[in-house]
Amino acid sequence: MWQERKTWLTRLPLPVPETLKTPLEAAEFEIGQAGVRAAFTVEKDGGESYEILPVDGGYRITGGETGILFGAYALIRGLTTGCVPAGRQKPFYPLRMLNGWDNMDGTVERGYAGRSMWFEGGRFDYEPARVRQLGRMLASCGVNVLCVNNVNVHQPAQHLTDTLLPDLARFAALLRPFGVRLMICIDFSLPMQEGLPTADPLDEQVQAWWKERAKKIWAAVPDLAGFLVKADSEHRPGPNTYGRTHAEGANMLARAVAPFGGVLIWRAFVYNCMQDWRDTKTDRPRAAYDLYKPLDGQFDGNVIVQVKYGPFDFQVREPVSPLLLGMEKTNLALELQLAQEYTGHQIDLFAMPPLWREIFDGMGKERAKAVAAVSNLGRDENWTGHPFAALNLYAFGRFGWEPDIAPETVIREWVRLSYDLAPAQEDALTELLLSSRDAYEQYTANLGLCWMVRPESHYGPSPYGYEFDRWGTYNRADRNGVGIDRTDAGTGYVSQYPEALKKLYENPETCPDKLLLFFHRLPYDFRMKDGRTLIQRLYDDHFQGCARAESMKGVLESLPLPDADKREILERIDGQIKNAREWRDITNTFFHRLSGAADEKGRKIYE
Ligand code: GCW
Numbered sequence: 001m002w003q004e005r006k007t008w009l010t011r012l013p014l015p016v017p018e019t020l021k022t023p024l025e026a027a028e029f030e031i032g033q034a035g036v037r038a039a040f041t042v043e044k045d046g047g048e049s050y051e052i053l054p055v056d057g058g059y060r061i062t063g064g065e066t067g068i069l070f071g072a073y074a075l076i077r078g079l080t081t082g083c084v085p086a087g088r089q090k091p092f093y094p095l096r097m098l099n100g101w102d103n104m105d106g107t108v109e110r111g112y113a114g115r116s117m118w119f120e121g122g123r124f125d126y127e128p129a130r131v132r133q134l135g136r137m138l139a140s141c142g143v144n145v146l147c148v149n150n151v152n153v154h155q156p157a158q159h160l161t162d163t164l165l166p167d168l169a170r171f172a173a174l175l176r177p178f179g180v181r182l183m184i185c186i187d188f189s190l191p192m193q194e195g196l197p198t199a200d201p202l203d204e205q206v207q208a209w210w211k212e213r214a215k216k217i218w219a220a221v222p223d224l225a226g227f228l229v230k231a232d233s234e235h236r237p238g239p240n241t242y243g244r245t246h247a248e249g250a251n252m253l254a255r256a257v258a259p260f261g262g263v264l265i266w267r268a269f270v271y272n273c274m275q276d277w278r279d280t281k282t283d284r285p286r287a288a289y290d291l292y293k294p295l296d297g298q299f300d301g302n303v304i305v306q307v308k309y310g311p312f313d314f315q316v317r318e319p320v321s322p323l324l325l326g327m328e329k330t331n332l333a334l335e336l337q338l339a340q341e342y343t344g345h346q347i348d349l350f351a352m353p354p355l356w357r358e359i360f361d362g363m364g365k366e367r368a369k370a371v372a373a374v375s376n377l378g379r380d381e382n383w384t385g386h387p388f389a390a391l392n393l394y395a396f397g398r399f400g401w402e403p404d405i406a407p408e409t410v411i412r413e414w415v416r417l418s419y420d421l422a423p424a425q426e427d428a429l430t431e432l433l434l435s436s437r438d439a440y441e442q443y444t445a446n447l448g449l450c451w452m453v454r455p456e457s458h459y460g461p462s463p464y465g466y467e468f469d470r471w472g473t474y475n476r477a478d479r480n481g482v483g484i485d486r487t488d489a490g491t492g493y494v495s496q497y498p499e500a501l502k503k504l505y506e507n508p509e510t511c512p513d514k515l516l517l518f519f520h521r522l523p524y525d526f527r528m529k530d531g532r533t534l535i536q537r538l539y540d541d542h543f544q545g546c547a548r549a550e551s552m553k554g555v556l557e558s559l560p561l562p563d564a565d566k567r568e569i570l571e572r573i574d575g576q577i578k579n580a581r582e583w584r585d586i587t588n589t590f591f592h593r594l595s596g597a598a599d600e601k602g603r604k605i606y607e
Helices: 067-081 128-141 157-161 165-178 204-220 246-260 284-295 322-326 353-363 387-401 407-418 423-434 436-444 499-506 513-519 534-558 563-595
Strands: 028-031 036-042 050-055 058-063 095-099 145-147 181-185 226-229 263-267 303-308 332-337 370-374
Touching: 036 067, 050 067, 058 067, 067 128, 067 407, 095 332, 095 387, 128 165, 128 387, 157 165, 157 181, 157 204, 165 181, 165 204, 204 246, 226 246, 246 263, 246 284, 246 303, 284 322, 303 322, 303 370, 322 332, 332 353, 353 387, 353 407, 353 436, 370 387, 387 407, 387 563, 407 423, 423 436, 423 534, 436 534, 436 563, 499 513, 534 563
Parallel strands: 036 058, 095 145, 095 370, 145 181, 181 226, 226 263, 263 303, 303 332, 332 370
Antiparallel strands: 028 036, 050 058
16 A cells, blocks of 8 residues: 655645636635635636635636646745736746656556656556556646657557546546646557558548547546657557558548647657668668658647657757757747656756756757656655656756756755755755766766667666667767767768857857767867866866766765655665766776877776
């Protein structure tokens, strides 16, 4: 039996009844420990927006059915942080979706917080109390859609569109009171698995089949948000098999879901995953733009193309995907990943707001119509494996409402809502989290050198792990230098950017250090802007990043956190330190062996 574990807003009393359908006019509720009273006025058609007004002896929250819920949580947050939002509030992105990569056998692809919270043994299997708690968590930070199954749709998830519909409907009903709607991933070849000779999107039988199926699905879950599709990517079926474009594939499905107000989300994560490492012409980061840019303007109005933040795949540091800048006539969703696949497996600390700040600023928040993030949740008692990883889920919801939010603001908010700390301790934890990505980057992927990671697990160093493989993720380090030339003299990737960015990136003198080896191939004695050589910088960052990880332990030990959190956090920091030392020593030895260069500071580099 799952025991409720305190975490940010779930520590606070439920501010509104469990069914939003209950008329709330004139109702009064105690909010928070402070005993502040709030009254609610439900506006018809108010949607997700709300306004909080101080009234005699408390507050009045006016808003739509879900708006009052968001308003109630905003009030709790505001009372805790000392900043109650003034004026009418509404989310910047109407669709703010969490993507569960949950398989129906109970495993979670890239999951680091235990097994699936809602699937086991080929079916839905959950504790209703916990799912309601999940609904509260999502509502409290503003997430409004949950996609329940993995984008890689394995058997028997196909049945989510058929025999499992009553179960899907029951699950949807549990989350509905919290303003959270469901989405499901579908397999493009589903009609064939059910007896049709083809899944060709231009085939009328196929079109009719999907329309019929959509009717059945929406009859069971009338407020289903839509379908999410991974097609022609990493061996998933898709329209290419029939010589059709991705726009033709997406539009066919979009027309099936349109009568029910559904959206069709089509992922743009498509590249050649069978590349030959000897082939230096193909450059994986180019792939999505090369494929999708020519289709700009061809997608139906209820299609949203979901683009990962960088051109590769959720790395520690990538430039903003040029597709996010270039698809001007297409609805786009920005895809983030809370699951710490390349960012420390929820063992190493990696608070994501600083990374996202760069992405939203680089993209321009209005370029996207929606935001999505791969979930970091699982059945672990603390929800996210590392208690602090919950920050990333919370922050994702907050960015969906206020994409201009400052990383420090959202981190401090979460810290204050989650723990009772004295001001100096709160500062220390906020600072530690705020700088955690930077430290992780220094010991794993400095200067834009990603992918030096153990294949498959994606945890721990392996400088040549991907070098002679088929994934298009090479560093081409040799005795002369390291990195890939992505200027026009090289793979030409840089030309996918608007002129100003292209200019910035194509010159090693102006290219930001943190992306230097992503865009350029340089010799070890290249002089960096700060006067250090490239090799010295490779060494220095690895030593420094590791030292930063080591120094986190003392800060964590000094914090008065709840026992269970503290135990898990201290266990995990030991894991992080071990990992950081491996990265430092293996990467430094790798480059030392290739370059023959000594460390100017004479530190220990193994032979
Ligand atoms: O990064 C890769 C992951 C896969 C994942 C894929 C995707 C769901 O390693 O596990 O598959 O991305 O985003 O589709």
